Amino acid sequence: MLERQKLKGRTQVTFVLPGETPPGPVSVVGDFNHWNPHAHPLTLRGDGTRAATIALPAHSTHAFRYLAAGDYWFNDDMADHHDGTNSHLHT
Template identity: 40%
Template sequence: MAIKKQYLKSKPVCKVTFTVPADEAKTVAVVGDFNKWNPKKSTLKKLKNGTFKGTFDLPVENSYEFRYLIDGNYTNDAEADRFQWNDYAGAENAVLEI
């Protein structure tokens, strides 16, 4: 899994690209604070090599809790900036610092 951040000079936005290697998966979404944990607005596109990829414009100077939803199962990205316990989920969420 990989996270790439590209800060824009023209506006206070960071283009964040999420890449998830999941050859056997049918669907992968990234859900978090930035999309109200809604997988319908954040499904990643499956590439020919079996990797799922998607880019989102996120406002800067924020931190966002997120997780991947791979075929209905939640998982964290080991490359997240940090992890934070979430009582509602009863688990740690990955955190993205922008």
């Protein structure tokens, strides 16, 4: 799930997943962090979900995926669209 908050000249995007699905550590990777799996790990929130928040330029489009333990890559079903490989979001 994606949560968005419009800010002056940018959009704060929070990538949210259930706390236990998939098990183990998960990171959000995309063109905004040069596909670096160490840049934005999801951390546990008080409501039991895991999340990572990133400020992105307003009016831009970004490709991303999630990377879980065991080299398990997956997309976000709630993304703005999918191209067959990646999820995409519009800010």
